[in-house]
Amino acid sequence: MGSVNAISKPTPVNPRLSSLPGESFPVCIIGLGLIGGSLMRDLAAAGWPVFGWNRSAHTVKVANRSGFDVSGDLDATLRRAEAEKALVVLGVPMPALPRMLEAIAQHAPSVGFTDVTSVKAEVHELVEQHGLTDRFVGGHPMAGTANSGWDATMSGLFDGAVWVITYDNAKNRGQRGARLWLDTWRRTVQMAEAVGAAVVPTVARRHDSAVARISHLPHVLAEALAVTGDMGGPLSLTLAATSFRDGTRVAGTEPELVRAMCENNREALVKALDEALALLQKAREDIASPGQDLHRLATEGHAARMRFEARAGRKVKDAPRRPIIRVQPGAPGWTDQLSSAESMGAQIGIF
Amino acid sequence: MGSVNAISKPTPVNPRLSSLPGESFPVCIIGLGLIGGSLMRDLAAAGWPVFGWNRSAHTVKVANRSGFDVSGDLDATLRRAEAEKALVVLGVPMPALPRMLEAIAQHAPSVGFTDVTSVKAEVHELVEQHGLTDRFVGGHPMAGTANSGWDATMSGLFDGAVWVITYDNAKNRGQRGARLWLDTWRRTVQMAEAVGAAVVPTVARRHDSAVARISHLPHVLAEALAVTGDMGGPLSLTLAATSFRDGTRVAGTEPELVRAMCENNREALVKALDEALALLQKAREDIASPGQDLHRLATEGHAARMRFEARAGRKVKDAPRRPIIRVQPGAPGWTDQLSSAESMGAQIGIF
Numbered sequence: 133m134g135s136v137n138a139i140s141k142p143t144p145v146n147p148r149l150s151s152l153p154g155e156s157f158p159v160c161i162i163g164l165g166l167i168g169g170s171l172m173r174d175l176a177a178a179g180w181p182v183f184g185w186n187r188s189a190h191t192v193k194v195a196n197r198s199g200f201d202v203s204g205d206l207d208a209t210l211r212r213a214e215a216e217k218a219l220v221v222l223g224v225p226m227p228a229l230p231r232m233l234e235a236i237a238q239h240a241p242s243v244g245f246t247d248v249t250s251v252k253a254e255v256h257e258l259v260e261q262h263g264l265t266d267r268f269v270g271g272h273p274m275a276g277t278a279n280s281g282w283d284a285t286m287s288g289l290f291d292g293a294v295w296v297i298t299y300d301n302a303k304n305r306g307q308r309g310a311r312l313w314l315d316t317w318r319r320t321v322q323m324a325e326a327v328g329a330a331v332v333p334t335v336a337r338r339h340d341s342a343v344a345r346i347s348h349l350p351h352v353l354a355e356a357l358a359v360t361g362d363m364g365g366p367l368s369l370t371l372a373a374t375s376f377r378d379g380t381r382v383a384g385t386e387p388e389l390v391r392a393m394c395e396n397n398r399e400a401l402v403k404a405l406d407e408a409l410a411l412l413q414k415a416r417e418d419i420a421s422p423g424q425d426l427h428r429l430a431t432e433g434h435a436a437r438m439r440f441e442a443r444a445g446r447k448v449k450d451a452p453r454r455p456i457i458r459v460q461p462g463a464p465g466w467t468d469q470l471s472s473a474e475s476m477g478a479q480i481g482i483f
Numbered sequence: 484m485g486s487v488n489a490i491s492k493p494t495p496v497n498p499r500l501s502s503l504p505g506e507s508f509p510v511c512i513i514g515l516g517l518i519g520g521s522l523m524r525d526l527a528a529a530g531w532p533v534f535g536w537n538r539s540a541h542t543v544k545v546a547n548r549s550g551f552d553v554s555g556d557l558d559a560t561l562r563r564a565e566a567e568k569a570l571v572v573l574g575v576p577m578p579a580l581p582r583m584l585e586a587i588a589q590h591a592p593s594v595g596f597t598d599v600t601s602v603k604a605e606v607h608e609l610v611e612q613h614g615l616t617d618r619f620v621g622g623h624p625m626a627g628t629a630n631s632g633w634d635a636t637m638s639g640l641f642d643g644a645v646w647v648i649t650y651d652n653a654k655n656r657g658q659r660g661a662r663l664w665l666d667t668w669r670r671t672v673q674m675a676e677a678v679g680a681a682v683v684p685t686v687a688r689r690h691d692s693a694v695a696r697i698s699h700l701p702h703v704l705a706e707a708l709a710v711t712g713d714m715g716g717p718l719s720l721t722l723a724a725t726s727f728r729d730g731t732r733v734a735g736t737e738p739e740l741v742r743a744m745c746e747n748n749r750e751a752l753v754k755a756l757d758e759a760l761a762l763l764q765k766a767r768e769d770i771a772s773p774g775q776d777l778h779r780l781a782t783e784g785h786a787a788r789m790r791f792e793a794r795a796g797r798k799v800k801d802a803p804r805r806p807i808i809r810v811q812p813g814a815p816g817w818t819d820q821l822s823s824a825e826s827m828g829a830q831i832g833i834f
Binding site for chain 1: 625644645647683685689690692693694696697698700701702703704705706707708709710711712713714715716717718719720721722723724726727728729730731732733734735736737738739741742745746749752753755756757758759760762763764766767770771773776777778780781782783784785786787788789790791792794795825826827828829
């Protein structure tokens with residue numbers, strides 16, 4: 133009986149954070165890969181009206197068979213988004229974005245939209261070039277697996293994950309733009325919360341700088357470690373144990389994915405890499421000089437890891453330990469609140 | 484009934500590899516930390532005659548209470564090893580080795596001995612300086628946890644682990660030295676096999692070069708990554724997910740342990756670090772130049788990780804996939820066999 137009720141009257145996945153429990157709005161997802169497709173699954177499960185488009189006829193067929201409202205006609209899908217005043221979510225990879233922005237400008241001229249790509253400054257620039265800044269909010273759900281495509285989609289992918297939402301366009305909007313943009317921003321937050329994510333606000337460039345440090349740099353270091361270990365030949369690989377295994381794990385990522393994420397964030401990654409190189413050069417000098425020691429690097433690295441551990445693994449559902457700041461979109465001083473939240477790496481909720 | 488039999492008639496942990504099933508000999512373990520103490524547990528459990536010494540009176544008391552044959556008198560313990568023709572295992576850390584070598588020269592003048600420290604060239608030099616090369620075989624069980632001391636000891640620590648055994652001293656021994664050294668080498672292998680380890684032969688310098696690449700370099704890179712991520716402030720740590728978590732895991736190791744392992748292997752670590760730095764500098768140039776790409780590093784790193792995965796996780800008990808080469812200590816050409824095994828990173832067994 134309980135399960136019948138659950139089906140007939142869907143409840144939000146994360147009612148504690150949704151500002152308006154039970155309120156939903158239509159969402160149109162363009163591109164149903166791992167992120168877009170998993171988002172569709174979770175929104176549908178939460179009872180939200182959700183429909184979408186995918187390029188592959190096979191995916192359209194498979195998704196339809198599973199009961200999802202998916203079309204292979206991009207223009208018609210966007211016209212429907214416009215008619216139903218849906219929030220459009222761009223789930224396509226970076227190279228496909230320009231074409232999608234053109235289609236949005238043409239077929240969905242008045243609805244807000246967001247994206248899910250892993251860099252944000254370049255996306256904001258593209259959106260600006262297409263004159264769509266008034267109704268765009270950048271997004272980056274920090275979730276994923278090594279797999280991609282509709283077949284890799286899953287329920288619960290975003291539960292407890294951080295979902296970065298940009299606020300670059302919060303200021304200097306015209307009156308019409310202000311209302312539409314604020315509505316888009318609020319809806320993007322509500323949608324992320326509905327699938328259990330923890331919303332963290334940033335501006336695009338600070339997001340890109342952060343992910344360069346904690347996501348792209350780890351990939352570059354892992355590749356270099358894997359190659360250096362391998363250059364030691366079979367003996368090295370036989371002796372390799374957990375420290376090498378952990379340090380090279382992300383070198384198992386498809387090389388083209390590593391290239392795409394690193395090459396889309398060149399400026400920030402060069403800066404992070406230069407900082408790491410300076411530390412490693414210093415370590416090299418210290419190790420080469422018997423009078424020197426590694427005390428400072430080992431101590432600071434250990435302290436940094438401890439700080440990370442103190443913050444990490446904070447799932448929304450099991451821990452209130454990450455600070456949560458409540459903001460009212462558009463209220464006086466609200467962007468200062470977002471800026472405060474950003475500098476603390478804090479989660480936000482809206483009211 | 485079966486368990487009574489098992490207790491009254493101990494069988495080797497790893498009979499498949501022991502050349503002479505059931506054969507055991509006295510083992511004297513000097514230093515009962517994580518490695519030495521766990522070795523004592525496993526040998527005792529396998530029914531081997533094993534006794535030892537520890538500096539801490541508390542450890543002696545606790546170990547005795549648990550039924551282990553442990554003394555706090557170093558000289559007497561070594562005299563007993565001499566009288567019982569035991570294999571002596573030095574389980575003390577590097578700084579304590581010189582004193583132990585003096586004690587062995589004085590109180591156990593004719594028995595063979597091995598060690599368990601994580602670098603080998605420096606130990607071989609120390610042994611040479613004490614004139615004990617004729618009866619020394621270097622060892623390095625690639626097993627451990629983040630903890631240390633008798634309280635951290637456990638059963639089964641070596642089961643499936645690689646136990647490196649050096650053969651630097653296999654040649655150019657005098658006739659007396661040859662027999663004693665061969666006997667020490669054979670016993671060291673048998674003891675490692677008795678606790679379930681996979682024996683891999685190397686010469687000391689190649690061991691040190693390999694562990695610099697696959698154990699010490701990962702620590703240095705992890706420290707640098709942790710610091711660089713942390714320099715991004717709270718936002719970076721909030722966005723950090725699995726790639727940062729895995730890449731910095733070993734930065735959680737006690738800084739003094741990291742220092743000790745890196746500073747004891749300076750020469751080999753500088754070489755490994757220089758190779759990694761060259762790869763990272765090239766990556767930095769490629770990322771900074773929009774016309775360049777990361778194709779080569781990403782592809783080679785991925786291939787290296789795949790090769791590691793293809794070899795790794797091969798527990799002795801569940802996989803014959805790591806090549807096993809059978810050698811007869813002292814037979815014509817046997818060091819060539821060891822050299823072949825080393826270049827393949829192969830496991831050996833003796834007959």
